[in-house]
Amino acid sequence: MRFLITGGAGFIGSAVCRRLAGDPANFVVNLDKLTYAGNLASLRSVDNLPNYAFVQADICDGETVSAAMRNYDIDIVMHLAAESHVDRSIDGPGAFIQTNIVGTFQMLNAARGYFESLTGEKRDRFRFHHISTDEVFGDLPFDSGIFTEETPYQPSSPYSASKASSDHLVRAWHETYGLPVVLSNCSNNYGPFHFPEKLIPLVILNALDERELPVYGKGENVRDWLYVDDHAAALQLVATKGVAGESYNIGGNAERRNIDVVSGICAILDKKRPRANGASYADLIRMVTDRPGHDRRYAIDASKIRRDLGWTPSQTFETGLEATIDWYLNNEWWWGPIRKEQGYERLGSLKASGPAK
Numbered sequence: 001m002r003f004l005i006t007g008g009a010g011f012i013g014s015a016v017c018r019r020l021a022g023d024p025a026n027f028v029v030n031l032d033k034l035t036y037a038g039n040l041a042s043l044r045s046v047d048n049l050p051n052y053a054f055v056q057a058d059i060c061d062g063e064t065v066s067a068a069m070r071n072y073d074i075d076i077v078m079h080l081a082a083e084s085h086v087d088r089s090i091d092g093p094g095a096f097i098q099t100n101i102v103g104t105f106q107m108l109n110a111a112r113g114y115f116e117s118l119t120g121e122k123r124d125r126f127r128f129h130h131i132s133t134d135e136v137f138g139d140l141p142f143d144s145g146i147f148t149e150e151t152p153y154q155p156s157s158p159y160s161a162s163k164a165s166s167d168h169l170v171r172a173w174h175e176t177y178g179l180p181v182v183l184s185n186c187s188n189n190y191g192p193f194h195f196p197e198k199l200i201p202l203v204i205l206n207a208l209d210e211r212e213l214p215v216y217g218k219g220e221n222v223r224d225w226l227y228v229d230d231h232a233a234a235l236q237l238v239a240t241k242g243v244a245g246e247s248y249n250i251g252g253n254a255e256r257r258n259i260d261v262v263s264g265i266c267a268i269l270d271k272k273r274p275r276a277n278g279a280s281y282a283d284l285i286r287m288v289t290d291r292p293g294h295d296r297r298y299a300i301d302a303s304k305i306r307r308d309l310g311w312t313p314s315q316t317f318e319t320g321l322e323a324t325i326d327w328y329l330n331n332e333w334w335w336g337p338i339r340k341e342q343g344y345e346r347l348g349s350l351k352a353s354g355p356a357k
């Protein structure tokens, strides 16, 4: 199979590229603009392989996207490129509208033109896989409810609204133009190569630096966590075996309150890298003013992908979190330069957060 991965220099996209390019039977083209979130260092293990190519381009540039599909004779497009940080979408929604909505429109247009040029088996094989989030479904109460593929969309943030818009466009291109699309909506990912503005890497690295560990509100918001390599495995199944027109929810059945995630990281670090003063890293936790429009809880029912495509995650939250912490302890070559350049704040939340009242 010949894959075009957009956003392949990002957190999840790089896991997908590493997984697919690890099999010599695949050819992988990574198309990425290299925004602040894109990092070619995440692809160090594959960038010399003969079955991997990199194209630096903006998905809003339809001509270049079309040329990549044609020139590399693509079978499957996996569209991950996006602006992905909710806090940044609150401070500056424009880039989210541009990349996540207009960019997806350009991707769909290019894919439609390319698909219409295909014949025979090549045409039967073609898929446009749109990678989306559970945040499109909106807010769940703390004590009940779970997102299925039929849950109505009710996004709360500029980020989730932009992803919801792009999901609707993808379905419309299927219904209107017959483009063979598949969609997947996944819960929060964590794992190696995660940009240190997101909760788990931010907390690990702030702790190692003896800095405050910011937690929104009372820390009661619940997210359903999935190890990134388990997501990459699920995405490969959806892209290659998913039924055209269908969507698949992906989640690790690992609901945790934010405060418990942060406390869990502190407990593991207390054992693996005790503080010089003998205190617990938990003493560094600081509650900060809640994010506006902060959804209380997300929870995914992943029974469809388990049943129809035979996917099961390999990590529990506990094993995945320990593996993630080990990775950050051993890979300063990757995160050190980013921390130096970006600073130590939870980036993009500067207007939204402050000391807890």
Ligand SMILES: NC(=O)c1ccc[n+]([C@@H]2O[C@H](COP(=O)([O-])OP(=O)(O)OC[C@H]3O[C@@H](n4cnc5c(N)ncnc54)[C@H](O)[C@@H]3O)[C@@H](O)[C@H]2O)c1
Pocket (backbone or CB within 6 Å): 006, 007, 008, 009, 010, 011, 012, 013, 031, 032, 033, 034, 035, 036, 037, 038, 039, 057, 058, 059, 060, 079, 080, 081, 082, 083, 084, 085, 099, 103, 131, 132, 133, 134, 163, 185, 186, 187, 188, 189, 190, 195
């Ligand atoms: N991170 C999560 O927990 C999560 C969960 C569910 C779904 N998703 C979705 O998965 C996808 C990937 O998320 P991520 O966390 O890896 O994001 P990321 O921010 O780590 O990476 C995004 C990548 O897209 C690239 N990019 C951004 N704008 C671009 C443009 N205009 N043209 C080309 N490339 C561009 C960036 O350079 C970067 O490499 C997104 O679509 C996101 O909505 C993420």
